Structures are given as C-alpha cells and as structure tokens.
C-alpha cells in the first residue's frame with residue numbers, strides 16, 4: 001500500500017494520476033486500463049481541489065492498494081463535504097460555473113472504474129473510493 | 145499545454161498539445177476566446193486534439209464552453225484527431241452527440 005499526501009493545488013493533479021499509473025504498471029495493464037485509472041484519479045483529485053477546498057489550501061490524501069490484480073484508490077479531502085451525494089453523482093449535475101464545468105466527473109469515475117463509492121459529511125470532508133480489476137495480460141496466460 | 149492557432153479562410157484551428165486538465169483549463173479558455181474574438185468572422189473553430197495526451201472532465205467543460213461561444217457568435221465548433229483516451233471521454237460525456245446533432249440540424253435546414 002502507498003499513501004500520498006499533497007497540497008490541493010491543481011498542478012498536483014498530474015502528479016497524482018502519474019503516481020496511480022506507476023503503481024499499477026507492474027501488473028502490465030493495457031493502455032486503456034492505464035488511461036481509465038489516470039482519468040478517474042484526475043477527476044477525484046480535481047474535485048477535492050476545486051470543490052472540497054473551493055480552490056483554497058488543504059491536504060489531499062491518496063491511498064493506493066493492490067490485492068492481487070484488484071486495484072483500489074482512495075482520495076480524501078477534509079474540505080466542505082457534499083450535502084446530497086446521490087444528487088451530486090448525477091450526470092451533468094454541478095455546483096460549479098455552468099459555462100466552465102460539465103458535471104461529468106462522477107459519471108466518468110463510475111464508467112472508467114469497476115466500483116465507485118463516495119462518503120461525505122458536510123463540513124468535514126469527502127472520501128472517494130474506487131476499484132478496478134486489472135485484467136491478466138494475454139502473454140502471461142500463455143506462459144502458464 | 146501549448147496552443148498554436150492557424151487561420152484559413154473563416155476557419156480558426158487551435159492545435160492543442162499536452163495534458164488538458166483543471167490546471168490549464170482557464171488559461172486555455174481565455175487564449176481560445178481571445179483568438180476567436182480578435183480574429184473576427186470565424187465561422188468554424190476547429191479544435192485539433194491530435195497532440196492531447198490526456199484529458200479529463202475539465203477539458204469537457206472547456207469544449208462545451210467553446211461550443212456555446214461559437215453558437216452565440218453564429219458559428220460552429222468542430223473537433224478533430226482525438227486519441228483513443230480522449231475519444232472515449234468525448235463519447236461518454238455526450239460531446240460528440242451534441243456536435244452530431246448540430247450537424248444534422250444544419251443538413252436539414
């Protein structure tokens with residue numbers, strides 16, 4: 001397991017997704033699996049930065065775990081929290097500026113990962129937990 | 145993220161290069177809007193995504209915003225050369241459906 005903690009700065013988003021990609025690299029994921037994980041992590045971290053801490057400063061915690069080929073990533077902020085999680089997860093729903101945000105972040109996380117769970121409490125923060133099973137590469141199946 | 149603009153007739157092409165996320169979104173947004181407005185008479189804004197190696201929903205927001213701007217100005221937005229990761233995101237988020245609907249609308253006029 002790897003734990004990372006970094007400041008809620010938008011420039012740290014690229015670091016977070018690169019770290020997640022490097023973490024699963026030993027499983028020899030496909031290009032698509034790598035892209036899915038990078039994108040989902042980017043969504044969760046971006047949300048922590050712009051919504052959780054409302055572009056102010058705070059710490060974002062990221063935890064990466066592997067159980068066999070099951071990858072789990074946990075992204076946590078101690079920011080403002082979400083009032084209605086179900087509503088927030090609806091595609092196109094956004095509390096951001098309508099002309100700048102599409103409200104698709106959670107929909108992307110749900111589509112690109114196998115499992116998505118959101119825990120949040122108003123005033124104390126939000127945790128996003130995502131899972132993805134990284135398929136076995138074909139060559140290694142043949143080698144067995 | 146780097147942007148290069150090319151104008152040919154009434155088409156303005158913005159060639160984007162790099163990773164498109166929240167970090168560069170607002171800079172990108174204002175660079176494109178400034179170019180569109182200062183060139184004048186742009187009918188088509190073409191976003192060439194061939195060199196975009198990564199994009200998330202912040203990029204979708206930038207694209208939808210430019211779509212709205214072009215509609216307001218009476219023009220159109222087009223997208224070209226998206227890599228598979230970007231393509232998957234554009235499909236999922238309904239951007240292609242939106243651009244296609246607009247095209248069909250035009251054809252039936």
Ligand SMILES: Nc1ncnc2c1ncn2[C@@H]1O[C@H](COP(=O)(O)OP(=O)(O)OP(=O)(O)O)[C@@H](O)[C@H]1O
Nearest residue numbers: 047051052088094095101102103104105106126201
């Ligand atoms: N970490 C968070 N803390 C507080 N609120 C959040 C958090 N993550 C998401 N939200 C809320 O859930 C809404 C939906 O999030 P989602 O990522 O789907 O869309 P968005 O961030 O608004 O737009 P996009 O991701 O397309 O740029 C946000 O507008 C915000 O209100």
Ligand SMILES: [Mg+2]
Nearest residue numbers: 043047105106
């Ligand atoms: Mg988001």
